[in-house]
Amino acid sequence: MKIGVDYYPEQWDRALWQTDADLMARTGVKLVRLGEFAWSRLEPKDGEFDFTWLDEAISNFSRHAMGIVLCTPTSCPPLWMYETYPDIVQVGTDGNRLQTGIRAHRCLNAPMFLYYAKRITEQLAKRYANNPAVAAWQIDNELEAYPCTCEVCRGLFRDWLIDKYDDLANINAAFGNIVWSGEYSDISQIQPPNAYPKAWQNPALCLEYSRFSADMTAKFAHDMAMIIKRENPRAKVTTNTFFSENTPDFYKLFSTLDFVSFDNYPPVKLTDEDGMSSSHAFRLDMMRGVKQKNFWVMEQLSGPTGSWMPMGPTPRPGQIKGYAMQAMAHGADTVMHFRWRTANKGAEMYWHGLIDHSNVPGRRFNEFAELCRLAPKLSVIETTELVSDVAILYSPDNDTAFRIQPQTEGFSYFEQLRYFHAAFSKYGVNVDIVSPTTDLSKYKAVIAPSMYIYDKSSAENIYRYVIKGGTVVMTARSGVKDPCNNCIMEPLPTVYREMIGAEVSEYDPIGKEEQTIVDFAGNTYKCRQWCDILELGTARAYAEYKDSFYSGKPAVTMNRYCSGVAYYIGTVCHMDFYEKFAGNIMKQTGIPRLKDLPKGVEVTTRTNGLDDYIFFFNNSEQEADIILPKAMFSIIDDTEKDKLKLKPFDMDIVRK
Amino acid sequence: MKIGVDYYPEQWDRALWQTDADLMARTGVKLVRLGEFAWSRLEPKDGEFDFTWLDEAISNFSRHAMGIVLCTPTSCPPLWMYETYPDIVQVGTDGNRLQTGIRAHRCLNAPMFLYYAKRITEQLAKRYANNPAVAAWQIDNELEAYPCTCEVCRGLFRDWLIDKYDDLANINAAFGNIVWSGEYSDISQIQPPNAYPKAWQNPALCLEYSRFSADMTAKFAHDMAMIIKRENPRAKVTTNTFFSENTPDFYKLFSTLDFVSFDNYPPVKLTDEDGMSSSHAFRLDMMRGVKQKNFWVMEQLSGPTGSWMPMGPTPRPGQIKGYAMQAMAHGADTVMHFRWRTANKGAEMYWHGLIDHSNVPGRRFNEFAELCRLAPKLSVIETTELVSDVAILYSPDNDTAFRIQPQTEGFSYFEQLRYFHAAFSKYGVNVDIVSPTTDLSKYKAVIAPSMYIYDKSSAENIYRYVIKGGTVVMTARSGVKDPCNNCIMEPLPTVYREMIGAEVSEYDPIGKEEQTIVDFAGNTYKCRQWCDILELGTARAYAEYKDSFYSGKPAVTMNRYCSGVAYYIGTVCHMDFYEKFAGNIMKQTGIPRLKDLPKGVEVTTRTNGLDDYIFFFNNSEQEADIILPKAMFSIIDDTEKDKLKLKPFDMDIVRK
């Protein structure tokens, strides 16, 4: 496991560079990220480049044998660029251009921005792509699928649509533009939906604009990566991603990049949101699933966070180290802490680093140092990966489409995924979160929540999996929409109906009201948000409703289909249901379960094919005692153990 | 009773037209609404008209003897129009022009919009006004008093003001423009109030701008109607109205139209908002009161509603049929369901019709079919109307003025009207909601809540009514303002003081705090929002305050004035007060009361002068048992009954 830090030499007095590097070296830091946001120092005037300071900064760290992660600085163009080309700034959804002087406000499609972005990237690549100190490259910072409405984006969107649909007649048909007389008679009439007022939008247009934005973002990352690869085809290139209102399509974004990296800010304050205490691991598993490979954490929680918004609490003792190791337990091999020292200036001065404004290392730094000391012991882990019996399917299209049309009060696509993730995780198994087009044959169970937007290859993939003996779990709002976000004229769940063996005769969007279902074994659970009223075909009822006019109707079904089994959950429940349900699925499919794990303890396993390493992470504020099924060797304590005692946020790793 | 549906042939494959029409005919549908929003198909290019598809659609239904309601499509101009004339789109209150691609965004005053709107209306009228299949016309859709701030509206507003006030000096005086040096010295200085920031506005200007907008909307509807009448003077023309943030002045809007039609979406989920469970009937009674004639429902609830906002619950069993009949019980003779089949495309795809996206008729459709089967039985009702002993006065001016200046936290003009409506309705009587200028002589009691803005003819009308022996109930905030929304320099309730026989020495806007009043019989009630502290003249106290520094002062008064009686309620209470108060008024005025009606049961009576038909509607989720005073003939079951057992949302109609 490699531990690194994010560092901004240009923000500090030269006098500090050396002492910082010395302390890093002593502490055991192996990687330093540089260059993010430094464009105005790399190119102080249009076409005048200055790399001397970066040369020095790199050698400052590389002489201590630290590797460098070099960033392209394109998130923040220098102000001289806006002066000549004010059009390089995004235009918001209300038609106003964003202000300058902030970050991430450049339009990724603006021609002059692209000209400059490519030039600075090329300059950096030419100078450093073959520098042996450079371990990896980061493109830009936290790229999003920006809903920019500038003239250039409008034009590109029109081209993108014509590329996809050939002509306006096809677009009109696909979008249902006849509704409200919105038929395009000229390409210039196509406008992005992000305008005024926010309501009344055509969901087909909205989804396509979101896809367009995601494509443009992926294209930008790809183009920049190729500039670096041109100089050194073996250069490792990534971008650091995160979750936001405009989450990019992770699968597209990383498709041509070398690995996934993630900005990891787990919650300092634990909440037991409806039993999903382990929910942060969900994000880590999602990152691993993007390329189904181990990933990096490019920014790791290091202190209180806040900026223009109020600060939150400081990480509790154990969290600095523990959350870094939690990331490893879910597939991160490299964890870079954000940031070495808290910024004393600028808008993010309260987004704390490992060392406080005072530059006096304290409790959090000491814990980080402990992590660094431990890291070499964990090198054996680096050749391992997680192998899972359970997969949850995540589809960016569904995610976006549910944001465009929130089905019922309280309904959340992400929440459904997280419930299933939390439910299976409680039994101590690895859970993958992957694209619906991934090869599913290796999984014993596949959870496919709310497969809302029909995608031919996804649907065929799921059918193929079940036909060959797989067990799939689907949920309400599956098969609702065609690829254009229009409703399919068939009984729900339409394309999945045959496999599910039941159909939806009617649905009741009950929002925040609660009702009751009862399962085949007589257990009752609360349900809410949505109730599909099901009619059985070949399926059997797994649970039925107890309330309203559809009392007695199936709420959850199970169908044997070819060699496989397809479950359908027509409503949304709480953790008690999902936990029991996951347990049943695991029993049925023969997935081994750990029972009676203390609350908050997360267990995952990494393997290199020969040895299995089991990670026990106490993600709670109470001490946890775990009895191992047999004595195992702890690679943390170098000793054989038959039980573990974990302090809050502590981890132990045993070889099976 | 005639049952119809709203249908959009242009949104469906031709293949469906015939099967849809066949099913409608079999089901018993008598009317089909067509043409709404179809402008881009009726005039695909500027001046190129295509009516062939509409001809076909009309004959598709008329050949099954269904009547047609034809809509003018002016709510949604085709996109080609915006291209040449971008100025036809409204400008919002913040100065931004609305986007295209939505609906209802055209400016009703924009010259080029009007040119095109008149032309397409004329084309439709010439072709169809004498078509015997066309039973009625709908102008546009859900017209509002849009607060557009475009240049044209600004100019017209200036003209409108000059027309009304003759010169700037009069306007300055009427508006009190000297306050804050806002005196106009040139007409160009007049600006609509709907600007930035939203506060600080002159209430006189605000009220006049709202009246102007309402006038312009009424003028638009009138002008379009006249185009149709020019072709066929006997054509029946309406527009479908609804309640919104910019509710038009219903009285003005329908003054030259033939009948009122209403988009009726009663709440699926019953709430017992402070005892006003029957509150939806309030809207129906208000619609009947607009022209004091029976009305149509042009859009009737048919399924779950939602769009860009989350969906709500599906109509409960009984509501599809029951709510249509509830509308009839309050004066609707024709009910058109929105819509035949749920849209599979466009922004409103989750505003469900009778048939779901699947095109498989289900529970809701079956209930609709039942309604259709029942309808012919109810033809006897068509010649009847509601005759009421009680009237509540609704004034659009008051409604608007209270929105401009919300008097105290929680205060709502509508809420007051609804309390009185609910209170009298609990005793099973018909209640009219009418304009304050209506002839009141036929009523035994008139409720005139918060007659805030002085209108000479309204005030005289009320005086005349009381002088001749009527009983009027007035409430706090009456007589406050002159017609220009300025405060009158007289003790409150100013113009009504003589009749009320008491005056307001002071008031206390207590907002959401609660205090207590006690009536003459010793009953106590909570009051809130507003406390008029009254000094008795000729009046007697009906109730007095128990709290604060005005404990012991009258809160409610009763005054014998000439041959009549005038009550004044100086505060706002809860349902317990209004129910008791209404009971007393009915006793005093000799209005017969039904007692002990089960909760949620609504009773109204329609008469043709010979026979009275009593409607018992169970607007609740519990079965209701009603003992009739004597055996009566149920026209639903064709049998004599002395008691009724009503399932939830069920109705029975008996001949008295």
Added chain:
Amino acid sequence: MKIGVDYYPEQWDRALWQTDADLMARTGVKLVRLGEFAWSRLEPKDGEFDFTWLDEAISNFSRHAMGIVLCTPTSCPPLWMYETYPDIVQVGTDGNRLQTGIRAHRCLNAPMFLYYAKRITEQLAKRYANNPAVAAWQIDNELEAYPCTCEVCRGLFRDWLIDKYDDLANINAAFGNIVWSGEYSDISQIQPPNAYPKAWQNPALCLEYSRFSADMTAKFAHDMAMIIKRENPRAKVTTNTFFSENTPDFYKLFSTLDFVSFDNYPPVKLTDEDGMSSSHAFRLDMMRGVKQKNFWVMEQLSGPTGSWMPMGPTPRPGQIKGYAMQAMAHGADTVMHFRWRTANKGAEMYWHGLIDHSNVPGRRFNEFAELCRLAPKLSVIETTELVSDVAILYSPDNDTAFRIQPQTEGFSYFEQLRYFHAAFSKYGVNVDIVSPTTDLSKYKAVIAPSMYIYDKSSAENIYRYVIKGGTVVMTARSGVKDPCNNCIMEPLPTVYREMIGAEVSEYDPIGKEEQTIVDFAGNTYKCRQWCDILELGTARAYAEYKDSFYSGKPAVTMNRYCSGVAYYIGTVCHMDFYEKFAGNIMKQTGIPRLKDLPKGVEVTTRTNGLDDYIFFFNNSEQEADIILPKAMFSIIDDTEKDKLKLKPFDMDIVRK
């Protein structure tokens, strides 16, 4: 004590002028404020002045021996000015120009506005500055530090920055512009921060823009005052200030004006916000502290308030008189009620005056008349002032900086000041609220909450005070920032560390969570928002934490430093802590305390050097009984008393 009223002759029929003046005279009104907002009548057309009506209005009152407070009308330019010069209106933070027809919307920096503002002020000054009836002048109305973003303000801001920093390099360094590549390479790149989106702003830029705005506002007031002084150097000039979102820097604003005047609207509804029932007095003490002199109330609460927002409750009996006298008890010698009669027109018609719309004097007027009758008795007070043992330091810079970066959920700079003010006030002592640069030597205790932004002279002032034997109380978030709003690279509280004798090893921004501290005597208190974890140097622990990982660490410290004592409170508590703490401080520093004052009773003392007058104000809704330490002479009742019985909002004044 002088009582006056605000009057707007131009808003009333001439017929009322005389009767109003007569009633004022009979009632005992001594001062009338005129001219505010009357520009359109003083200069109906560009350059055409009309003072005849104002002449008449002045003599109307002066002939009754009432003094005049004359206002410059610059808050509301006439509409003809906008017509020619639309640029004189402010541009909001979102880039939109404010509408006309409201008030306070002119840009104080717009050249043409200034041209006209100076001209009308000069005209008024020439005509009236030597009129013996004119007792004082008010510049404009409720001037704020407007965050205008118009082109002129942008340009002036750039000049202001260059004046302060000499060149762009210094600005870049001071602002930390290298963060996010925001370095200015041309002065034109400097933009005000109040733009789109609102987040992501550089706090250094934000603070400087706020200082610039405050400077411009002070300059405007100064320039206008000088125009008047040019005509009559002995003219008394003020402006009426208030608290708002854009509160000006009071110290700067009044530095060259003759006295402070304040618009005083105490809350009608008493709230016991965490024990700070006397919190309104805080504002009065702050006003007295601005120039450390007695002040005027230019607008005093007279009735229910409301406008476009809902009305609040009417003042309770006793408040009209009592709150005027409360102001006097805290240093107001003149109280002008806003306003004589409630406006019948315009946006503020529900901001009630003494007399209602009806023009019938009522309860509130009668109480005002009582106040007027009492006032002559209180003339002995006019030569007295408040002398305080305790000072609280208020810094506009800190106030602004905490608004820019709210440290943690719930944290409020003002709240901290108010807690200390309330705590000391409970013991019946005078409390000053003054600038941190004030001479502190006269105080026995100085409270310096959250001295966040470092200011050399303030810090030296505090050190000097403690070194010479003073007792200072500091709190969390002191010494955090350099003068440019950047974090200081030293252990907190940085510059105050030596004096405090302890340092912050870490902090925990716990927001709305609550934890517990225990003081040296074993008392426990809840704390919240922020927890500084302290390490003792020379200091001793006064209280320590009981929770979280820093249980047992000091939360509050006390340090003897040179001849003085410095306390540091590292967290935020509730009233129970502050009250006990204040008691201890008073014991330690020998400040005499009144004990067992009934809840809500406020006690202050004014002195002329010979006689002390003690004010007992019952700021509660219960009657209060107070035992005096000895018999004293009441100047209200002209009698010796050894106990006081005060009705709600009643005041007694005894000579000590």
